[in-house]
Amino acid sequence: MAMRAALLLGLLLVVLCPGDAALLETNGNLNCRCAKTTTAFIPLRKYESVEVRPAGSSCWRLEVLIKLKTQERICVDPNTLWVRKLLQDLPKL
Numbered sequence: 001m002a003m004r005a006a007l008l009l010g011l012l013l014v015v016l017c018p019g020d021a022a023l024l025e026t027n028g029n030l031n032c033r034c035a036k037t038t039t040a041f042i043p044l045r046k047y048e049s050v051e052v053r054p055a056g057s058s059c060w061r062l063e064v065l066i067k068l069k070t071q072e073r074i075c076v077d078p079n080t081l082w083v084r085k086l087l088q089d090l091p092k093l
Helices: 002-015 018-027 081-092
Strands: 047-053 063-068 073-076
Antiparallel strands (some): 063 073
16 A cells, blocks of 8 residues: 555656756747757858748747758757848848
């Protein structure tokens, strides 16, 4: 009987763990693709494509993903100066 009570208590602790609530609060909407972003400059010659995901119902923030020729995807900070310039020049490219 004591073993069942301990298992039930353990299960309740896992389900009601405050760490999970903190994760939801900091991440906001779980449909966002970028958990982390970089501000490091990425040369244009390395790009395969650029994906811009505007803020909306799927994610609360603007997301900019750069797919490199190596097939790696990198999330960049849209508030960085070079990314803002890239977004302005994107229609011209």
